[in-house]
Amino acid sequence: MTQLTSLARDNDSHTQTVTHLSVCSGYDGLGLGLARVFGAISPVAYVEIEAFAVANLVAKMETNQMAPAPIWTDVKEFPFQEFRNKVDILSAGYPCQPFSTNGKRKGKKDGRALWWHIANGIWVCRPSLVFLENVEGHITLGLREVLSDLETLGYKTAWGIFSASEVGAPHRRKRVFVLAHTNDSGSNEDFKQSKLWAARTKQPPKDSWIRGGQGEATQRQEGRYKSEMFPATPEGEPREWEVSRTVERRVRGAAHGGDCRVDRLLMLGNGVVPAQAEKAFRTLASELWGQ
Numbered sequence: 001m002t003q004l005t006s007l008a009r010d011n012d013s014h015t016q017t018v019t020h021l022s023v024c025s026g027y028d029g030l031g032l033g034l035a036r037v038f039g040a041i042s043p044v045a046y047v048e049i050e051a052f053a054v055a056n057l058v059a060k061m062e063t064n065q066m067a068p069a070p071i072w073t074d075v076k077e078f079p080f081q082e083f084r085n086k087v088d089i090l091s092a093g094y095p096c097q098p099f100s101t102n103g104k105r106k107g108k109k110d111g112r113a114l115w116w117h118i119a120n121g122i123w124v125c126r127p128s129l130v131f132l133e134n135v136e137g138h139i140t141l142g143l144r145e146v147l148s149d150l151e152t153l154g155y156k157t158a159w160g161i162f163s164a165s166e167v168g169a170p171h172r173r174k175r176v177f178v179l180a181h182t183n184d185s186g187s188n189e190d191f192k193q194s195k196l197w198a199a200r201t202k203q204p205p206k207d208s209w210i211r212g213g214q215g216e217a218t219q220r221q222e223g224r225y226k227s228e229m230f231p232a233t234p235e236g237e238p239r240e241w242e243v244s245r246t247v248e249r250r251v252r253g254a255a256h257g258g259d260c261r262v263d264r265l266l267m268l269g270n271g272v273v274p275a276q277a278e279k280a281f282r283t284l285a286s287e288l289w290g291q
Contacts, residue, residue: 017038017040017041017042018034018038018040018041018042018088018089019041019042019043019044019086019087019088019089020034020041020042020043020044020087020088020089020090020091021043021044021045021047021083021087021089021090021091021125021127022043022045022046022047022048022091022092023047023075023078023090023091023092023094023118023121024047024048024075024092024093024094024095024114024118025046025047025048025053025057025093026048026050026053026093026272027053027056027057027060028046028057028066029093029272029273029274029277030091030092030093030131030133030272030277031043031091032274032277033272033274033275033276033277033278033280033281034089034091034131034277034278034281035274036274036275036277036278037278037281037282041067041089042067043066043067043068043069044069044083044086044087045069045070045071045072045078045083046069046070046071046072047071047072047073047074047075047078048071048072048073049073049074049075054071054073057071058071075114075117075118075121076114076117078121080120080121080124080125081124081125083125084124084125084126085125085126086125087125087126087127087128088127088128088129089127089128089129089130089131090121090122090125090127090129090130090131091130091131091132091133092118092130092131092132092133093132093133093134093272094114094115094118094132094134095114115142115145115146115149119146119149119150119153122150122153122155123153126182126184127182128181128182129179129180129181129182130150130155130178130179130180130182131177131178131179131180131277131281132146132177132178132179132180133175133176133177133178133272133277133280134175134176135175135176136161136174136175136176138176139161139176143159143176143178146178147159147178150178150180153182154182154183154184155180155181155182155183156180156181156182156183156288157178157179157180157288158178158179158180158284158287158288159176159177159178159179159284160176160177160280160283160284160287161174161175161176161177162174162175162177162276162279162280162283163175163276164273164276166276166279167273167275167276167278167279168275173273173276175272175276175280177277177280177281177284178284179280179281179284179285179288181288181289
């Protein structure tokens with residue numbers, strides 16, 4: 001019995017959750033976006049090498065802002081075989097430097113290029129869905145190979161460009177997203193009975209990206225944003241992507257985070273706006289499986 005069929009078995013009881021393997025997690029913006037789609041996801045593991053990002057994940061787990069799961073620091077050493085047929089969705093925001101127009105664009109010759117290790121992991125653990133993100137420059141360098149690799153591995157793919165401004169953010173941050181569905185997940189009818197299919201039929205993406213979409217919807221037209229919608233240090237409930245306040249002391253010993261500013265900005269700059277990821281997933285799911 002496939003994963004998708006087993007998910008379909010008890011779809012109405014909501015007793016089962018979607019399992020998620022987060023690779024190149026950062027602050028897990030892709031996972032947060034998936035949680036907005038499915039209501040709840042169950043992480044099986046995170047894979048992240050940057051110390052500041054790892055400390056942030058740990059701090060979020062300790063304060064119950066994220067579901068706990070083991071963290072591996074090297075995707076090249078991750079035991080994908082232990083998770084074979086146990087992962088509904090594998091997400092990955094693999095390093096953008098090999099493809100970014102701001103860099104030398106060395107592609108697979110760049111030592112930071114990790115896609116080929118991730119592709120091998122997909123082949124080994126066989127997730128039902130693969131959800132990927134990278135910079136816009138990936139379109140002209142590397143994306144064709146990624147799509148070809150996924151098709152060779154037995155996945156049907158859809159991809160598109162989505163900007164953060166589409167969901168109410170004050171910056172554009174265009175990113176390429178890829179959604180892939182394995183062809184060995186059982187019949188199309190089995191898939192259409194599963195939670196993975198049901199998620200795409202839910203309400204449309206939330207316009208607000210503040211506090212996980214719990215605030216009022218923002219004006220989506222560019223140029224009509226109010227600065228107070230995006231305060232630098234919000235009071236009360238933290239934003240879903242906000243860096244944990246305990247990370248500075250844990251990583252650098254700076255009570256006010258001054259020494260961690262570069263690390264924090266790097267992590268946030270490389271990250272994905274959760275509402276942006278949500279919109280990308282829903283749109284690409286509709287393209288893959290129809291309206």
